[in-house]
Amino acid sequence: MEFTPLTDEQRRSFDRDGFLVVPGALPEDLLRRLEAACDRLYSEGRTAEGLNDRGFWQMRNCLPRDDAFVELLDCPATVPLVVQLLSHNVQLITSHLVVRPPNADGPGGDRKVSGWHRDGGTSPSDLGLAQPRMFIKIAYWLSDLSEPGRGAIRLLPGSNDTSMPRPDGDADGEHLEIRARPGDAVLFENRTLHAVGDNYSAITRKSVFFGYGYRWLRPMDYASHSDELLARCDPIRRQLLGDSSGPMGFQLPEQGEVPLREWLAEHTGEVVSARAETPGVFATR
Helix, strand or coil, X not given: CCCCCCCHHHHHHHHHHCEEEECCCCCHHHHHHHHHHHHHHHHHHHHHHCCCCCCCEEEECCHHHCHHHXXXXXXXXXXXXXXXXXXXXXXXXXXXXXXXXXXXXXXXCCCCCEEEXXXXXXXXXXXXXXXXXXXXXXXXXXXXXXXXXXXXEEECCCCCCCCCCCCCCCCCHHHHECCCCCCCEEEEECCCCEEECCECCCCCEEEEEEEEEECCCCCCCCCCCCHHHHHCCCHXXXXXXXXXXXXXXXXXXXXXXXXXXXXXXXXXXXXXCCCCCCCCCCEEC
């Protein structure tokens, strides 16, 4: 995997706001192939099952469905930043394709709007204010969301401080939207409050979300990936796909079982013992 350094300003920004925008994260060729894969799967899915009851279409665990998604697994503009923000001891926990067509109800219609929330299933209620940073999602935008009213994601800066309450309704309006262009990405952590605005434009919003979390977390949308897929991947991709020598490898990885450890040490000098008691706590070599 290519290395992209996380700058001090990026780290401060992510720690302060709970998200980070990476313009132009996707090269043009990969962007086109991702859009083609999205269009194909969306066409097949909408024909077979239609839109869901909230007016959009989604596919969980999309990664095995096209090699373009596999290539996104270790995207050099974004994934190295996640590793530096979390630790070497991470894997993919979700690959989520989401397509939101225009809202036929027009401006103010709420059928497609997702209310303000934090990610992590039941963890926000299980852990309350004590919830830590456990995973980071990367949203890749395949559509032009540079204008308001196109269903862009909304992020509440500073809400990774879990004492910040959820906003009531849509009081904060469109100024919190991430106005993205095709190929842009945004990283946001599990604690960051986010929502989706109305798409009352003529544009169908297409996006791919890849989430990376500590290896001791259960994946959200897969149990394991196929031997055929793993056999085609290098050691770092195998780690990111959840490959392990056995169940204990997720809790207490052996030397060499997490190749991102050596990769991170090579590029940053940060190392941690193979059986560290606290993943993510580094000693500088």
